[in-house]
Amino acid sequence: MRMPNEIDWERVRVLLDQLYEATENLEDLFPGRKFTLDGHLVGSVGEVVASYMFGLNLNPASTKGHDAVSSSGRPVEIKLTQGKSVAIRHRPEHLLVLCRPKGSKISVVFNGPGAIAWEAAGSMQKNGQRSIGIKKLAELDALLDDAARLPLLRQVPF
Known part of the structure; x- marks a missing residue:
């Protein structure tokens, strides 16, 4: 889409x-x-915003594995949070993590290979998810070079 x-x-x-x-x-x-x-509400907001920002093609809602595909064909998992962490269920090919605290603008916290975030995430929880903090993701993102990132095409004006 x-x-x-x-x-x-x-x-x-x-x-x-x-x-x-x-x-x-x-x-x-x-x-x-x-x-x-x-849940679905925040996830869907994150998906449409990331699609706009990075020119992604969204997979149908609730597709297992990845939320979108980049213009180069790279599968992308998208997370949006207003909190201090996100949960991931699998090792994504590429991970985009956006954050919008109450009253603030959306920012990109992590834009890079999913394996990096997966390896740094906590142990598997009973619900099948691994949690990783926004602060840790920002630290990992700072270590990436531009070639590892999806190119940002547009900023979201909020």
């Missing part, structure tokens, strides 16, 4: 901010209970 040429990214930003506001309001109503944005 290719991204449409015209996307109202300001509207996307407003909708995401409304989701963040809704979770904060729910947490105010129910102290001690967390209402985090995760």
Whole structure:
């Protein structure tokens, strides 16, 4: 799936901010209970944003293995978080990790060979996932040369 040429990214930003506001309001109503944005919602946002930024062709939703394919044919796993870590289920060919803390812009935390992140991730959890911190991913990303990265085509304006 290719991204449409015209996307109202300001509207996307407003909708995401409304989701963040809704979770904060729910947490105010129910102290001690967390209402985090995760799962398919955040995953899908990350996929469409990464597709726009890097010119990726998205695989059908819920495709096992990788979320997209680069213009050079490289399979790409995409993660978006508002937290301090991401979880990976397999060793991806290429890994893109984006982060958008509440009230901040989306940034690229890691853009490189998935094997590097896989080897640095924690041990396998009972749910079949391995967790790796955003800080660790940023450190690994800083060691990569440009040839290991997907070329950034466009910034997201939020």
